[in-house]
Amino acid sequence: MEVNPLSVILVKSDSKGDRLLFRYPYHEQENNEPSNTKRRNPYALSITEDLLQSPPPPASNISKGSLTGISDEVLSSLFAVKPELCNQKFELKVNDVRFVGHPTLLQLRSKSQDDSGLLLIHIVFALQALASHSVVKCYYDLSKRMGIALRHEEHRCGYISDQILTMVTIHDDSYTSNFEAAFKKILEKCTLAKNIKNVYDDLCSTGLVSIRINKWIPLSFCLPQKVHQWHLRGKIVEPEDIDRCLKALRPYHSLLLLYPVQQLYDFTSLDGSPSLLRMFSQYSPLKSLQTLAIDSDITLSHVFELTAHLVYWAKATVIYPICSTNKYVISPDAPLQLNSPLIDKFSEVFPNMNLLRIISDFSLPTSLGQKCNPLCQPSQQSQLVQMIIWMLQHHLLLQLHTYIQYIPTDNGFTQHNLNEIKVVHVTPMMQSNGLINSSSFSIPFKSASRTESESEASVVSETLEARPDSELTNHSMNLTNVSFSSADEEKQECQELLLDFPDEERNAIFKIPASSNSEDLNLFARLCRNGYFQGNHHIEEIMYLENLRRSQLLQLLDKFRDVLITYETEDPAIAMFFYST
Structure with missing residues (x-):
């Protein structure tokens, strides 16, 4: 796995010269030069132009997941850089190994403030050369933080001076014995080596580092490429x-x-954020982040920042409130x-x-x-709720949200006859799983133009005037005419709500009986214009952004189900935390 380090190396450089103090893991150096590449005759010349001669295989400095083939000297x-290169990123590639570090220049506590008291401490991580840029960046950050902590401890109590003297x-x-014995003894005597x-x-094990340098400075680090793999295999x-x-x-959203x-x-x-502890005291996966912020x-x-911190460290994930x-x-x-x-757990x-x-x-949604x-x-x-929470924590369940797509043209329908439209509703999520849930139904409608409505109104009016024993007065007839005028004005108002829609879309919408209600049509048109019916927003998001009740939105979907x-x-915003592919 390319995220694991091959080795960790500690190098120092001062007025007495540079030296490799400690590295882990330590083992005997191996000679990686293939035997067939050694020339038998020291005076023989290799003919590079010979196409029949196979080129030597590339050298490798990785053996069994560890660094090898490069001596301590x-x-x-390589790592004892000049003072001009200190306190900045160090990166070096040798064959198939990439070295990453942050050389730190510090002043020895026991020495005078001159060049003789300067000390270079460099903690280098050896990685595979194929490691991604983000992995390299994480290891550089860890080397930098360790260097800063060591510089602080040297300034406080001369910790580095004592450790270097012991090493x-x-x-x-x-010097004359096995170097592996020296590293082993250093590991027993020096807390920095430990x-x-x-x-x-x-x-290499979890990706989470939690140590105390000199039993005083806490150092915590998370390698997200490693720590999230327990649930995203x-x-x-x-x-x-x-x-x-x-x-x-x-x-x-909610925090789980x-x-x-x-x-x-x-x-x-101990020096953590008190607001994090306060948020833990009010935590519940049944609460949204907004409710959690109010209760805490x-x-x-700040709740978003705390959530991001917990998610980054793989201590929590994001869900929709249960x-x-x-x-x-x-x-x-x-x-x-x-x-x-x-199962046993x-x-x-x-x-x-x-x-x-x-x-x-839950085989079916x-x-x-x-x-x-x-x-x-x-x-x-x-x-049951607790079991749902447990299964969500172990990423056994996935929540589905309902998305809406606006299809006003006839291409989205199967026309049955002049007075019916046949709608086929297919759930793509179930279709991808091999389970197609389709329901067909016919929606009768009558298309009536404004001219037909006016002629019908005039016929009713003439009939009422022809009755000799009618008890209706002219005043009541005026009320009748006013009522028809109000209906015409409402239809005209509904048509004005869709002036910016194409003619073909307006015709399809006006065939829907619910389009005669100006309130429903106004809500429908507003949601269309705001882009909520393009398959990018689920129902819960629309409810929040537009301050709508679920029943109100579901009724609207039922009324305009023709389009x-x-x-x-x-939810693609949180799907990454549940999928491994």
């Missing part, structure tokens, strides 16, 4: 991907912690094989419950409202 000369003494005493070893082990999550998803955060709250209290350092007495922007209208389906890459360790949390039996109910029986006890409903189709899929 060469590494020391140099061990090297001098073990910190370097812990950093290497943590990066086989996928490298770049920090840019996380930033792009966090920019799509909305107040109607992946660990118990008490464990996250331990994760928070924290600004919404409610009865949420619709879930089994995640495409859910590890649900018979020997999956999640689920039984430990929920005794007498079988994970496969519970999750089978199912809402919580369909799962909750009104006759169930509150404890049973609460247990609107719906489909169900995941």
Whole structure:
């Protein structure tokens, strides 16, 4: 895996010269030069123009996931840079290895303020040359932070001077013996060497580093390309991907912690943000971020920052608040094989419950409202919510949202006859899974022009005037004429709402009976103009942005179903945290 470091190297340079003090892992150097490339005769010349002679294979400095083939003296000369190159990014590529570091220049506490008291400390990470730019950037940041912490400790108590003296003494005493024994003894005597070893082990195992330099300065680091792979198997999550998803955060989203709250209290350092602890005290996956900000007495922007911090460190993920209208389906890459360790883990949390039996109910998209029986006890409903939370934490379920697409032309319909339009509703998410849910229905309508309406009104008027025993007065006739005029004005008003629509679209919309209601038509036209019916906004987002009730929006979709189709899929803003492909 290209995100793991090959080695961590500590080099110093001062007035006495440069030296490699410690590296981990340490092992015997190997000669990587292939045997067939050695010339048997020292006076023989190699003919490079000979096309029949195969070129020598490229040299490699990686063996069994570790750095090899480069001596300590060469590494020391490479990393002991001039003072002009200190306190900035260092990057060097040798064959198939890329070295990344941040050379730090510091003043020794016990020396005078001159050039003789300057010391160069350089912690270098050896990576595979194929490592991405974001991985290189993360390791550079870690080297920089370690250098800053060491400079602080040298200024406070001379920590680096003591550690270097111990390391140099061990090297001098073990000069004639095996160098591996020297590194082993340094690891036993020096706390800085132990910190370097812990950093290497943590990066290779979990991607989370948490150490204390000199048992005083806390240093925490997260390698997102590594830490997110426990739930996104086989996928490298770049920090840019996380930033792009966090920019799509909305107040109607919710926070889902992946660990118990008490464990996250331990994760928070002593000098951590007090607002983070306050947010933990009010946390609930049933609350939106906006509600969580209000309950915690924290600004919404700061809640977004805390959410981004937890997501980056793989301590939380982003979901939509759990409610009865949420619709879930089994995640495409859910590890649900018979020997999956999640089955036993689920039984430990929920005794007498079988994970496969519970999750089978979500083979088809199912809402919580369909799962909750009104006759169930509150404890049973609460247990169901807790099981949903557990399955979301382990990325076994995926929430589906309803998106809307505006299709006003006849290309989106199958015409049945002059008075009927046949609409076929297909859910693309279910079609992709091989489950097509289509329902066909006919919508009768009558097309009546304004001339026909006026002629009908005149016929009624003439009939009323021809009745000799009519008890209607001229005043009542005026009211009748006023009522017809109001109807004409309402129709004209409805037509004016769609003046910016093409003629073909207006004709299709006016065939819908609901278009005669100016309020419904006004809402429909406004949502169309704002781009909500282009398949980019799900219902929950439209409800929030336009301050609409769910029932109000669903009624509108039902009334204008002739020109609107719906489909169900995941929210792309948070889908990255649930998919491994």
